[in-house]
Amino acid sequence: MAEPKSAIKPRVICCVGDIHGYITKLQNLWSNLEKTIGPSDFETAHIIFLGDYCDRGPDTKKVIDFLISLPSRYPNQSHVFLCGNHDLAFAAFLGLLPTPSDGSDFSETWKEYEMNEKREGWYKGEGYENMHLQGRRWAGRMTGFNHAKNTEYKGSIYDAGPTFESYGVPHGSADLVKAVSEDHKKFLADLVWVHEEDNVCIDTKEGLENCKLIAVHAGLEKGKGVEEQLSYLKAKDTRIPKVEALSGRKNVWNIPEELTKTPTIVISGHHGKVHIEEYRLIIDLGGGLVNNPVAAVVLPSKKLVLDTDQLPK
Numbered sequence: 198m199a200e201p202k203s204a205i206k207p208r209v210i211c212c213v214g215d216i217h218g219y220i221t222k223l224q225n226l227w228s229n230l231e232k233t234i235g236p237s238d239f240e241t242a243h244i245i246f247l248g249d250y251c252d253r254g255p256d257t258k259k260v261i262d263f264l265i266s267l268p269s270r271y272p273n274q275s276h277v278f279l280c281g282n283h284d285l286a287f288a289a290f291l292g293l294l295p296t297p298s299d300g301s302d303f304s305e306t307w308k309e310y311e312m313n314e315k316r317e318g319w320y321k322g323e324g325y326e327n328m329h330l331q332g333r334r335w336a337g338r339m340t341g342f343n344h345a346k347n348t349e350y351k352g353s354i355y356d357a358g359p360t361f362e363s364y365g366v367p368h369g370s371a372d373l374v375k376a377v378s379e380d381h382k383k384f385l386a387d388l389v390w391v392h393e394e395d396n397v398c399i400d401t402k403e404g405l406e407n408c409k410l411i412a413v414h415a416g417l418e419k420g421k422g423v424e425e426q427l428s429y430l431k432a433k434d435t436r437i438p439k440v441e442a443l444s445g446r447k448n449v450w451n452i453p454e455e456l457t458k459t460p461t462i463v464i465s466g467h468h469g470k471v472h473i474e475e476y477r478l479i480i481d482l483g484g485g486l487v488n489n490p491v492a493a494v495v496l497p498s499k500k501l502v503l504d505t506d507q508l509p510k
Contacts, residue, residue, distance in 0.1 A: 207398035207405065209234055209242045210496040212412065212478070214466040215281065216246075217485030218254025218359055223263060226491050226504035233502050234495060241273045245392060247466035248281025248414040248443070253356045253485030258363040261381050280388035281414045281467065282331070282444035286355055289332030291374055292324070293386040297436040306330040306438035317354050323371035330438045336361075336369050346486065356485065390414075390443065391430035398497040399462060401475055405497060408460040408476070413442050415467040416449030416479075423453050443467075452477050464494075473499055 211230055216223050231239040250264065251257040267276050280288075288294055289303075297303070307314075307330050318338035319325075325333055335357050339350040352358025352368035361368045364376040390413070397410040411417070417426055418441050430442055441449060444467075452463045462476050469484030471492055482492040482503065490503040 207497045208396075209238045210245065210397060210410075211242055211493050211502075212245045212247055212464050212480055212496070213493040214247055214471075214480040214491060215249035215483055215485060216254075216260055216491055217249055217283070217483060218251055218257040218260055218363065219483070219487075219491060220254075220256035220259040220263060222254075222483070222491040222504040223260055226493055226502065229502050229504065229506045229508055230493055230495070232508045232510075233500065233506075239274075240271065243275045243277075245277040245412050245464070246279060247412065247464070247480060248279040248388070249283045249466060249481075249485070250281070251287050251357070251360045252283045253351065253359060254487070255359050256363055257360040258381070261384055265380055265384055277392045277412065278384070278388050279392060279412055279414055280390050280443065282440070283335075283355055283357075284385060284388055285390075285440065285443060286331040286335035287357070287360060288385040288388070289329035290320070290336050291332075291377060291382060291385065292328075293382055294329055294332075294435045295433050298432065298434065299436060301436060303327050303329040303332075303435070305436070307333070309438050320369060322369060324374070329435060336373075338369060346484070348486070389431075390433055390440070391427060393427070397462060399476075400497050400499055406460055408462050410462045410464065411456075412464045414465055415441070415443050415445050416451075416465045417442055417453050417456075417463060418445065418448050419451055419453050420448065421453075423455055450477075450479075462496075471501060473501070 250260050304327055317334055319333040320336035335353055335355045337353045339354045343350050358368035361373055364373055366372045366376050392412040394410050397408050398405050464478040466481040468479050468481050471482050472479040480492050480494050483489040490505040493502045
């Protein structure tokens with residue numbers, strides 16, 4: 198087992214779960230992280246946001262404003278902003294995704310799922326002709342009851358209505374492209390699909406362990422080679438109509454077996470629950486639901502912090 202150098206204090210890393218447009222929850226969580234970690238360590242912490250900043254909650258615009266402000270407000274922190282499946286779809290609608298590397302049109306991404314177009318009410322307004330599948334689904338029209346979430350759909354299958362409204366336009370309006378500011382577009386365009394780093398310490402049963410960390414919104418698929426997955430995620434391969442590492446469920450829950458040979462932490466949000474094993478961390482207590490908290494985990498301790506924690510000032 199690789200031991201970290203005892204003379205060097207382990208870096209404090211905070212991994213923040215899905216925010217889904219709830220600015221007050223984000224502000225409360227941020228305050229609680231500072232209280233939990235302590236002001237000096239918080240000032241220099243490494244913060245990894247696990248994606249899904251938009252949809253469901255009412256304040257997507259304010260959430261992105263908050264995130265954009267962090268590097269100037271906390272210049273000694275470092276920040277990583279992962280792309281979630283909701284953020285990818287938002288970016289797709291705005292035309293911010295990189296073009297497919299093979300020169301194909303985004304309309305090629307529709308073909309595999311065309312049987313769902315009517316049921317999911319795909320967007321067919323201005324600019325749809327060459328829009329990535331997920332942009333069309335995001336701005337589409339979906340009504341009725343979402344049994345998985347136990348709520349009514351908010352505009353589309355992605356519950357994107359509140360995001361449109363936070364920018365002052367009705368759901369499904371092409372005017373959103375003009376309403377979203379350039380700094381917000383840059384933020385969405387720059388989101389990374391995966392983040393890797395070495396020398397991350399975590400507490401284990403045997404003590405402090407030095408690991409590799411892979412952060413990805415949903416997880417890595419168990420049936421595909423890890424290097425193949427990391428390659429297309431780093432390249433933001435938009436030929437793929439549905440990126441399983443950003444939107445999968447059971448197929449991305451566990452750590453791929455080849456990563457179990459050396460200590461590797463895989464951390465994600467997305468799943469609407471918190472699951473903390475030795476090396477697999479899933480941090481999404483909120484799931485975008487109004488009455489659920491937004492969560493973060495602090496490494497190396499693996500301490501869970503919630504926006505609802507009542508901490509002393």
